[in-house]
Amino acid sequence: MSSYSAPVEDLRFVLNEVVGLDAVAALPHCESAAPDLVDAILEEAGKFASGVLAPLNPVGDKEGSKLENGVVRTPTGWKEAYNQFTEAGWNSLPFEPEYGGQGLPWTVAFAVNEMWQSANLSFGLCPLLTQGAVDLLTEHASAEQKAVYLSKMISGEWNGTMNLTEPQAGSDLAAVRTRAIRAGDGSYKITGQKIFITYGEHDLTENIVHLVLARLPDAPAGIKGISLFIVPKFLPNADGTPGARNDLRCASLEHKLGIMASPTAVMAYGDDGGATGFLVGEENRGIEYMFTMMNNARLGVGIQGVAVAERAYQQARDYAKSRVQSKDVADGKGSAVAIIKHPDVRRMLLDMRAKTEAARALALYAGTQLDVSRHHEDPATRAAAAARVDVLTPIVKAWSTDIGCDVASTGVQIHGGMGFIEETGAAQHYRDARITPIYEGTNGIHANDLTFRKTGxxxxxxxxxxxxxxxxxxxxxxxxxxxxxxxxxxxxxxxxxxxxxxxxxxxxxxxxxxxxxxxxxxxxxxxxxxxxxxxxxxxxxxxxxxxxxxxxxxxxxxxxxxxxxxxxxxxxxxxxxxxxxxxxxxxxxxxxxxxxxxx
Amino acid sequence: MSSYSAPVEDLRFVLNEVVGLDAVAALPHCESAAPDLVDAILEEAGKFASGVLAPLNPVGDKEGSKLENGVVRTPTGWKEAYNQFTEAGWNSLPFEPEYGGQGLPWTVAFAVNEMWQSANLSFGLCPLLTQGAVDLLTEHASAEQKAVYLSKMISGEWNGTMNLTEPQAGSDLAAVRTRAIRAGDGSYKITGQKIFITYGEHDLTENIVHLVLARLPDAPAGIKGISLFIVPKFLPNADGTPGARNDLRCASLEHKLGIMASPTAVMAYGDDGGATGFLVGEENRGIEYMFTMMNNARLGVGIQGVAVAERAYQQARDYAKSRVQSKDVADGKGSAVAIIKHPDVRRMLLDMRAKTEAARALALYAGTQLDVSRHHEDPATRAAAAARVDVLTPIVKAWSTDIGCDVASTGVQIHGGMGFIEETGAAQHYRDARITPIYEGTNGIHANDLTFRKTGxxxxxxxxxxxxxxxxxxxxxxxxxxxxxxxxxxxxxxxxxxxxxxxxxxxxxxxxxxxxxxxxxxxxxxxxxxxxxxxxxxxxxxxxxxxxxxxxxxxxxxxxxxxxxxxxxxxxxxxxxxxxxxxxxxxxxxxxxxxxxxx
Missing domain, CATH: 1.20.120 (Four Helix Bundle (Hemerythrin (Met), subunit A))
Incomplete structure (x- = not known):
């Protein structure tokens, strides 16, 4: 198991030289992204990622998260790490200062996110989804809802989840059946089952804010009849503390190929008459709102592809430098050399690295365009950047995650037989990476998105x-x-x-x-x-x-x-x-x- | 978990129409491979593979083989299946009738092997390695050794293993350190540790015949100082029954990414003074002999690549036909359809199938060339076929196993989120396949073999x-x-x-x-x-x-x-x-x- 060292120098080079962080820092609301502050953030994040999160990655893989009597226990050390993570303010990087965020551009948040995901993909999913949920609520929730939820979620005291999928409705959200009924007091009663809910239940936070797609009885059929609800695990009291337990529970956790420590929950809503939900925005516009979260999460998953590739590269490189085996092909009389001397091993390492660096730069470039699309003063410039982000989102999501799998597989290969032994660590990256071309829309769906919506x-x-x-x-x-x-x-x-x-x-x-x-x-x-x-x-x-x-x-x-x-x-x-x-x-x-x- | 149905029609088509089984059946010693007998063999093997071995594949994955107090237990049902396998004569297909073999050409054995490996890669490894060991002993052992070992190994009563790798000697066999000392009675005392020994210890057979590379004290340095020994778990009595326990033991089993049921043993030889070994052929020619086994096993591993691809294809195809999700892209008003209707899913299935069928045909073609190289009456024709096999061996091994991994990964992808859930079965193929580009020489080493020895x-x-x-x-x-x-x-x-x-x-x-x-x-x-x-x-x-x-x-x-x-x-x-x-x-x-x- 090799250690992880954050690629701070490369991130700095890409940010400053390749994608133009200076132009981002010149945008309104992005002024805090001055080079020296960003440098310090990268350094500190790198230390936290390598020092705290990375050592927990194999622990998480081995122990997994476990459901016992309705309670999900994360692996040894995770709660402490999560507390350190939120206390250091890492969860709040790209959010509005009004709710306790640090107001840094997404470009910087993307760079830092890569480190969390490299260090520990299973851990990183929790803040990744919370970020998406915060982004959604910032955009679409009422002032009152923002007051109740945003600061808690931005600090990381509460996490956010994304409840879309049902057994019959994976990629096809038109098929969502979870029901919402108007309760008469402005709230709704939610009933139904959701599957594949990442961090749907766990012990890291005092409350969990589920964002749930459901259908009203009088809603139009299909995709235009779906509404979005905030369904908290504990209903917030007037003073903002978690109050009564809501009518929802984790029915089971999935037994998966990888990301063992990330609890993938089957969530049951309304077994006792209906979980209390609060409508976000207007009825029947849920899909539209959810896309805010999904677009954010899609870029985030693309970054996971970069991240797992970087981690696999480091693991393979360290092994290739230390493993001595066979003579140099150009020196039949010499003694055995470190395998990094063998041309094909070197070629594999360069292949891993070239793909990783290209995907990293493209994701950070998407970050700059996202910031420009949100903050530039000129509407035409904003629109052009938004169109660029639209084109980039399926590419960053799908291409980078394919690279993540490809590079993790090459990483196993470089290890030879040791790559197949779980204790070595290469195999975990290979298993973990495999979810990334699937979740947040399969890569085939993103290819269709690029083909039809983004090109046609x-x-x-x-x-x-x-x-x-x-x-x-x-x-x-x-x-x-x-x-x-x-x-x-x-x-x-x-x-x-x-x-x-x-x-x-x-x-x-x-x-x-x-x-x-x-x-x-x-x-x-x-x-x-x-x-x-x-x-x-x-x-x-x-x-x-x-x-x-x-x-x-x-x-x-x-x-x-x-x-x-x-x-x-x-x-x-x-x-x-x-x-x-x-x-x-x-x-x-x-x-x-x-x-x-x-x- | 989908069932496995042997691709008998395709195998028959490839054998009869594409690679020319008729020409093989016309060779001396291959006459038994008449079309109707081969048809019957394919049908029966298909039934055994799908009916007996395939259902044990997920059982093996879940239970694994376990080492307890020096004894390795294979999973539930494996011993019974192995007994049925050997009693039906499946182990003896391509071997000399003199020792109980059925004298069928390798071309036919390859077709049947594909089925065992598709049905159950972990199980199939046991006969695969035994076949290689039999081939080696047939070629290089003394008449006396053949008399003691061959009929037992051909029947499958005893299995064979391949003991090459040591911690410091993976691909580089020149680095082998296991020692052999002349005992004075014609036998040798073997001391050392071997790792990654497939079926090095288990409960399927009454004896295990280890073929072990070791070095004599006065041997030349490097690759030309390695000898090959038969080191049986139980020393055969004069009547051929297993006798005294030899000084060797399984020190541990590896915890692997896949092929969980195939016990991958660390073998300790000579803890109590030296395991008794019997020299094969001459001293210091071990590597040369071992290549007989390795070449056989390499083609066999290439067939594993085909096999796991076929299994992954069937699994994905069955899922794609049954999973209903989203409308037809050309019919926006219709209702949701089976995902096999979606062009990209269809493309993935065709991609899986095209690669699998190409790799299958190439492996069977290699089988025909192997048979011609061994049995044709004309020496020049034999030599040309042997040269063809030489070129084909690294290609069949490496290209087909890369395809196995690639296709198994696409199989996961077609399942979407369900592909990441272990119970679905797609993930097992993805994990199992990953060893095939590594063992029997990493694919990079085969690429070098093709480049230098086979082309240059x-x-x-x-x-x-x-x-x-x-x-x-x-x-x-x-x-x-x-x-x-x-x-x-x-x-x-x-x-x-x-x-x-x-x-x-x-x-x-x-x-x-x-x-x-x-x-x-x-x-x-x-x-x-x-x-x-x-x-x-x-x-x-x-x-x-x-x-x-x-x-x-x-x-x-x-x-x-x-x-x-x-x-x-x-x-x-x-x-x-x-x-x-x-x-x-x-x-x-x-x-x-x-x-x-x-x-």
Whole structure:
């Protein structure tokens, strides 16, 4: 089991050099994100992540969270760690100072979130979902509800959950059956069962604020008849303390492949007549509100992909440096060397690292666009950034989590036989990572979102605007010195050309009305997007590294690494990306060609 | 948990139409492989696999094998199943009738092996390793040793194990330290510790025949100083029954990510002065002999990759047909449909199936070449087939096991949230599959084997001969009717062109002396080989399907499926393969560019 060391230097480089934290810090309400404060935050968060949360990761995996007599016990040490986490103010980073938040931009919160998730994915889910819930209530709750819930949730005294899924309603929320009845006093009575509720029950906080989708008896059918309710475990007293126990309980916890310590609850509402719920916003607009939380959580899950990849990389790198086995391939007479000397092990490490760094930069870039979309003074700039976030959200969620799984698997491979032994630690990352392409919408659903809502609906306008910006970087590289940048430019340009054509194809195919054909190519389309946008980030990173190397006193070893990682990515990942274009377009030739019974 | 149904129809099609079982059955010693007998074997094996072994797979996963007071207990029902397995004669399929074997070709044994591994990977490992041990002893043991061990091992009354790995000697067998001392009576005393010994201790058989690598005190250093010993758990009496307990014990079992029921033992030899061992062949030639077993086991592990992919496919397909969720993308007004109707789910299923069928056919093709290499009357034909097996072995091992992991992961994905719940069964395949790219040589080591020993050493001769044969199929397709075959021809030809160049590059790079550069491109080189050779198999399958469709009374639904699967593979997998060529050649630009401390 290797320790975790937060990649503070890389985060700082990406924030300051690649995605432009300075422009974010210049936005209204984001002034506190000055470089020295952000540096200090990264350093302190890194210490907390590596010192407190990371050592609990294997403990959590081994012990799991347990349900006994209706009570869920988190693993040894978790409650203490959670208390330290909230007392240090980590839960409140990106929220409104009015409710005790620190008012830092999401860009910074994303960087810090990566550390929590790297250190301990199961632990990190609790604040991740609370953040989404806070974001939702900030946007849609009444002033009174905000007064009761927000400060408690921002401090982390209470956590938030997301109750969408039911056995018959996973991805398809139109099928939600949980019922809400007007109680007459302004509140509602909620009855039904929800599944897959992360931190639906646990012992970390004194109260749990469930955000629950349910249907009123007179609601329209389908997606437009679903309302959103606050259903707290304990009904708040007038003084804000937790009061009477609400009519809800954890019926069971799931036995899962990974994230063992994150309690995944089956929640039963209203066994004794109905749980008391409080409507958020207006009736029948629940899905719309929930999307605020989901979009936030989707980017957060994308960051989990980055995070688990980083952790798996560190674990594999440390093993590769210490494990001595076989001679150097170029020195048949020497003695056995550390396996990091073997070209294929090195290639695997570079592959892990290049993908992780590309996905990290893209997620942080999405953070900057989110901040701009919320705080820029110019409405047109805000709208353009919001459109960028819309395009980025499915990519960051799906592409990064695919990378998380891929990199964690490579991490196991580097360990050889030891990778398969649970005590080594590599296998936990492989198991934990596997949920991330599934929850918060399967990656296939995000590919459809990118294809239909984010590309087809505006006829590719937002996609093309993004491509134009990436082309500007490629153009900038034309005059840049050196082989590395030349190679990066060539491969980035080829990737952008393919992406351009892919957008045209996606738009044209929908215009023809062939939605099945477009859907058949959707996953490859998203992968092409991720590969190219990630390559764009690393191209920007390479430009900055090259500039940095010319500065006296620069950390040359670090900057050279950035350059080589970017070139590796260009030659190994961008280089194969244009070949995805024909696969996008040809999938419709075969995907719908067989009858169900031919499978 | 879905049931397993052996893919008998596909196996029969591949054997009879694609890889040419008739030519194998025409070989000396292979006459028993007549089509009707083979049909009956496939049917019966399918019943045993699905009826007896498959239901024990989740039981084994849950219970695991347990070590208590030096005794290893396999899970509930395993001993009974093993007895049925051996009593039905399944263990003896490909072995010499002289020792009770059934003398069937390896081609048929491979087809049957796939079923055991699909049904229950943990169970299947026991006969898989015994088969390798039998093959080794048949080739290298003395007549006396054969008399004592072979019939017991062929019947399955005793199992065989492979004791290579030590803590400091995983892939690098030159580092083996286990000691052997001449006892003076012709036997040896063995002392040392071996790790990762599959079925090193268990309760399925009355005796366990360990094949152990060890070093004599006066042996040359390194790989040429290792000898191979038979070290039975119980020393055989003169009448062949198990006699005195040998000085060896299972010190512990590993706690693993998967294959929970397969006991992975730490074996301690000679705690009380030395375990009695019997030399196989000559001193210091152990590695050479062990390669017989390893080559056999490598192809067997490749078949495990196919097998777990098939099982994961069936599990996902059954779920996709039964799970109703969301509307058809082309019918916004309809009601929710089974998810198999969704284009991306269908695409995933086709992807799983195409890869599985390609890998299956390639493994069975390797089986035919193995049989030809052993039994053909013409020495030149035998030599050519042996060279083909040499090229195929690393490809079948590594490419198929990568496919096993990939397909098992897609299987989890198709299940959505349910895929992450252990009771569903998809996760077990994902965990079990993960060992297959690691054991019997990591896939990176096989990529090096393909690059150096199998391509560089003969300057690409065997590789080019193989490519020429594949080109003949592409040429045959030129005159074939229909779009599907035209597309397949185009993509296969492009793949072969890339492969041709890749072979040239690999040979030239080694000729230049850049072995690190060649090694850096090795994994992509192997992947290109697998993708193209698999595509070749499916191209042959498509030709035969097209021919079959013209025959009256043909199973049109099955043959159309073969055609569509082959076209899907061509457009989705072959189509991206030529892009691997530049990645092979460019890896050396970056892989060795950083210092160890830059990782």
């Amino acid at each position: 609906r505006d006829k590719g306008a937002a996609a093309k605007a993004f491509i134009a910006e990436m082309r500007a970087t490629a153009a900038e590289l034309e005059s840049a010195p050196g082989d590395d940048l030349a190679v990066i430019r060539t491969e980035l340009t080829a990737g952008l050309d393919a992406l351009d054509k892919a957008v045209d194809w996606i738009v044209a195919t929908q215009a023809e009305g062939d939605s099945r054909g477009a859907a058949a190519g959707a996953v490859a389309y998203l992968k092409l997007w991720g590969n190219v946008a990630g390559g764009w980030m690393l191209a920007r990173s390479a430009v900055k590294a090259m500039e940095g190397l010319r500065r006296p006193g620069a950390n040359a070893a670090f900057l050279e690494t950035k350059l080589i990682v970017a070139r590796f990515y260009a030659e190994q990942i961008l280089a194969i990306s244009p070949a995805l274009l024909p696969t996008i377009a040809s999938a419709r030739n075969t995907v719908m060609a067989l009858g169900d019974d031919q499978f | 050493r003969d300057k690409g001769a065997a590789a080019k001969a193989f490519i020429a044969e594949m080109r003949a199929t592409a040429a045959e397709l030129e005159s074939a009717p229909g779009d599907d075959l035209a597309v397949i021809r185009t993509e296969l030809t492009a793949g072969l062109d890339a492969l041709d160049k890749a072979v040239d590059w690999i040979v030239a790079t080694q000729a230049e002396g850049d072995s690190r550069g060649a090694a850096a491109g090795a994994v992509a080189y192997l992947k290109l080989w697998g993708n193209v050779a698999g595509g070749w198999m499916l191209a042959r399958s498509a030709v035969k399907a097209m021919e079959g469709l013209r025959r009256p009374g043909a199973n049109a639904a099955f043959l159309e499926t073969k055609l569509i699967v082959a076209r899907f593979y061509a457009e989705q997998i072959l189509a991206i393969s030529p892009a691997l060529l530049p990645t092979i050649a460019s890896a050396r630009n970056t892989v060795m560019a950083l210092g160890d401390d830059q990782f």
